[in-house]
Amino acid sequence: xxxxxxxxxxxxxxxxxxxxxxxxxxxxxxxxxxxxxxxxxxxxxxxxxxxxxxxxxxxxxxxxxxxxxxxxxxxxxxxxxxxxxxxxxxxxxxxxxxxxxxxxxxxxxxxxxxxxxxxxxxxxxxxxxxxxxxxxxxxxxxxxxxxxxxxxxxxxxxxxxxxxxxxxxxxxxxxxxxxxxxxxxxxxxxxxxxxxxxxxxxxxxxxxxxxxxxxxxxxxxxxxxxxxxxxxxxxxxxxxxxxxxxxxxxxxxxxxxxxxxxxxxxxxxxxxxxxxxxxxxxxxxxxxxxxxxxxxxxxxxxxxxxxxxxxxxxxxxxxxxxxxxxxxxxxxxxxxxxxxxxxxxxxxxxxxxxxxxxxxxxxxxxxxxxxxxxxxxxxxxxxxxxxxxxxxxxxxxxxxxxxxxxxxxxxxxxxxxxxxxxxxxxxxx
Numbered sequence: 265x266x267x268x269x270x271x272x273x274x275x276x277x278x279x280x281x282x283x284x285x286x287x288x289x290x291x292x293x294x295x296x297x298x299x300x301x302x303x304x305x306x307x308x309x310x311x312x313x314x315x316x317x318x319x320x321x322x323x324x325x326x327x328x329x330x331x332x333x334x335x336x337x338x339x340x341x342x343x344x345x346x347x348x349x350x351x352x353x354x355x356x357x358x359x360x361x362x363x364x365x366x367x368x369x370x371x372x373x374x375x376x377x378x379x380x381x382x383x384x385x386x387x388x389x390x391x392x393x394x395x396x397x398x399x400x401x402x403x404x405x406x407x408x409x410x411x412x413x414x415x416x417x418x419x420x421x422x423x424x425x426x427x428x429x430x431x432x433x434x435x436x437x438x439x440x441x442x443x444x445x446x447x448x449x450x451x452x453x454x455x456x457x458x459x460x461x462x463x464x465x466x467x468x469x470x471x472x473x474x475x476x477x478x479x480x481x482x483x484x485x486x487x488x489x490x491x492x493x494x495x496x497x498x499x500x501x502x503x504x505x506x507x508x509x510x511x512x513x514x515x516x517x518x519x520x521x522x523x524x525x526x527x528x529x530x531x532x533x534x535x536x537x538x539x540x541x542x543x544x545x546x547x548x549x550x551x552x553x554x555x556x557x558x559x560x561x562x563x564x565x566x567x568x569x570x571x572x573x574x575x576x577x578x579x580x581x582x583x584x585x586x587x588x589x590x591x592x593x594x595x596x597x598x599x600x601x602x603x604x605x606x607x608x609x610x611x612x613x614x615x616x617x618x619x620x621x622x623x624x625x626x627x628x629x630x631x632x633x634x635x636x637x638x639x640x641x642x643x644x645x646x647x648x649x650x651x652x653x654x655x656x657x658x659x660x661x662x663x664x665x666x667x668x669x670x671x672x673x674x675x676x677x678x679x680x681x682x683x684x685x686x687x688x689x690x691x692x693x
Contacts, residue, residue: 352647353378353420354692355399356656356663357390361685363401365420368692373652373665375682381422384412388688389438389643392416394445396693398467402436402450403428409436411450411461413469426468432475433457438495438543443502447473447525451507456491458507458518460525473525480512483538484559487511495543499553504530504573510540510558515566517573533566533575543596547603550625554606556583556597563597563608563619565626581628584613596643601650605673609641609655616644616655616666618673631673637664637681643689652678656687663690 349369356364362382366375385405392399399422403410409431414422433455440449441463448461448469457477462470482488492511498504498520505518505527517530535541540559546568547553553566553575562580569576583594593611599621600607606619606628615633622629638660645654646668653675655664662681669676 351376352693353396353416354654354690355390355420356684356687357387357401357689357691358685358687359386359388359658363387363390363399363414363422364684365422366682367420368647368652368665370647370649370652373647373654373667373678375663375665377684378420379422381414386688387412390689390691391439391441391448392691392693393441393463393467394443398425399691400439400441400448400469402439404436406430408432408434409450409452409454411436411439411448411469413463413467415467425466426464426470429461429469429472431457431459431461432472433459433477437493440495440497442498442505442520444522446522447520449496449498449505449520451493451496453492453494453510456493456509456511458493458496458516458527460505460520460527462525474520474527476507476518476527476529478507478509478512478514478516480514482511482513482540484540487540487559488513488538494541497544497546499568499570499573500546500548501570503570506544506575508541508544508555510542513537513539513541515541515544515555515575517575519573530573531575533577535564535577536560536562536580539564539580542594545597545599545606547599547621547625548601549603552578552625554597554599554619554628556594556608558593558595561588561592561594561610563594563606563628565628567626579627581619581630583608583610583617583630584615584633585630588613595641596645598644598646600646600668600673607644607646607653607675609636609644611640611642611658614639614641616641616653616664616675618675620673634666634675634677635664636660637666637677638662642687645690645692647692652692654690654692656690657681658687661686663687 351367354366365379387401399414410428413425433452435454437453438451460474478491495508507516513535515533518527539557542558544555551568555564564580565578566575592613595609608617619628636655638657640659641655642658643656653666666675
């Protein structure tokens with residue numbers, strides 16, 4: 265695939281309120297440093313190329329083969345000529361550049377820019393309604409966060425659908441559509457609260473039906489001085505709603521009352537103190553969930569009782585092999601449709617980790633990591649087919665594109681990274 269490039273925006277890019285400045289990454293002039301995100305003490309500034317080199321040395325010194333620390337694509341036999349590629353839409357949520365619409369080749373993942381909707385502030389996370397006809401975005405243009413809806417037209421053109429709706433708290437970070445398509449769930453990182461909004465028959469965002477603020481703190485005074493809700497999601501069947509809170513080291517279980525949209529507390533699952541749980545994904549069929557912990561660089565398995573909504577913490581595993589010469593901040597976690605492989609993005613280590621799921625879902629094994637194709641991989645996502653993985657590299661301003669081996673789960677870079685704006689997420693439809 266030939267490299268694709270886009271013009272870089274001339275404006276400066278604001279730093280998200282929940283993101284640390286990556287060690288060794290130059291900050292654009294005029295970019296404010298959030299007060300809740302100091303540079304980790306004792307972390308040396310190391311450039312990307314040197315970081316990759318030292319990462320391999322460090323792994324080798326500890327008895328980890330370089331191919332484990334940085335997996336390289338294996339030679340493969342020649343492939344027969346394929347049929348003309350199909351194109352599908354992908355949307356990029358950015359910092360400072362609105363929502364970028366792209367098309368991607370379903371065989372190679374090659375991205376082509378199609379357009380942009382600029383009139384939304386830092387839409388760093390996006391979600392689509394069932395059926396893919398409506399796009400939902402964050403909007404952090406005011407003192408409180410908001411959520412917005414857009415109809416998806418021909419070629420991915422976006423048309424605002426109704427008004428922006430306040431989430432009731434500062435710095436909204438994440439949103440998800442309930443599987444019924446009746447409610448939109450959101451997490452306010454700055455306020456440490458979670459919200460629910462009713463969705464209209466056409467997909468527009470209606471009135472807020474719930475707002476719950478968490479309480480508590482954690483042992484890290486710089487990041488856990490209070491609650492910081494980072495994600496809202498449901499289990500695979502939509503039976504319960506979950507809020508992952510980095511500031512209180514807790515995953516909260518709620519029951520969503522479908523007639524009213526109220527959120528009723530059900531249970532709380534505590535992480536290891538200071539772990540900083542950030543994002544979670546459920547196994548598609550087995551009773552387990554996997555939590556990426558931002559502050560102690562681990563992945564934790566939780567068993568799940570679907571009848572009660574209770575999560576029970578199990579074992580944790582490091583997200584990088586050996587010792588990394590830079591501190592690592594896990595961000596996004598996702599899982600293959602068959603539940604055999606978990607993928608996790610490592611900021612600082614600048615990699616995507618592949619875990620093999622074992623023991624029927626109760627355990628994982630770190631198989632390898634591959635360079636993310638940029639810097640600070642804030643988000644990763646699998647295409648609906650499961651044959652492609654995209655890495656949204658926030659500070660590198662690139663999308664890394666990988667093909668996924670359906671037998672082994674291995675990731676192979678597919679062409680040059682796609683140059684774009686500072687990214688919060690990539691959503692392939």
